[in-house]
Amino acid sequence: MIGAILVGLVAGLLAGMFGVGAGALIVPALMLFRGLSQVGAEATSLLALVPVFVVGAWRQNRYGNVRRRDSAVIGVLSAVGVIPGVVLANVLPQRALELGFAALLAAVAV
Numbered sequence: 001m002i003g004a005i006l007v008g009l010v011a012g013l014l015a016g017m018f019g020v021g022a023g024a025l026i027v028p029a030l031m032l033f034r035g036l037s038q039v040g041a042e043a044t045s046l047l048a049l050v051p052v053f054v055v056g057a058w059r060q061n062r063y064g065n066v067r068r069r070d071s072a073v074i075g076v077l078s079a080v081g082v083i084p085g086v087v088l089a090n091v092l093p094q095r096a097l098e099l100g101f102a103a104l105l106a107a108v109a110v
Contacts, residue, residue: 001033004030007033011025011029015049015052015056016059019056020108022045027042039090
C-alpha cells in the first residue's frame with residue numbers, strides 16, 4: 001500500500017505540473033503493487049484521476065490558464081470516444097492491451 005500511496009502522490013504532482021503523466025504512472029503501479037489486470041488498472045486509474053484533474057483544473061483556472069471552450073469540446077469528444085475504447089478494452093486479450101499501453105507510453109516519450 002505504501003508504494004501505491006507514493007505513486008498517487010507523484011502522479012498528482014506530475015499531473016499538476018504538466019497536465020499529463022498520472023495515468024502513465026498509475027496504471028503500471030496498480031498492476032505491480034495491487035495485482036490488478038490491465039483492464040482493472042485502466043478502469044481504476046480513470047476513476048482515480050477524476051479528483052486529480054478537478055483539483056488541477058481548479059488551481060490552474062485561478063491562474064487564468066484554463067480555456068473553457070476548448071476544455072468543453074475536448075471533454076465532450078473524449079467522453080464519446082471512451083465508449084468504443086471501453087468496449088475494445090473488454091474484448092481484446094490482456095497481452096494486446098499491455099503492448100498497446102507500452103506503445104502509447106513509448107510514443108508519448110518520443
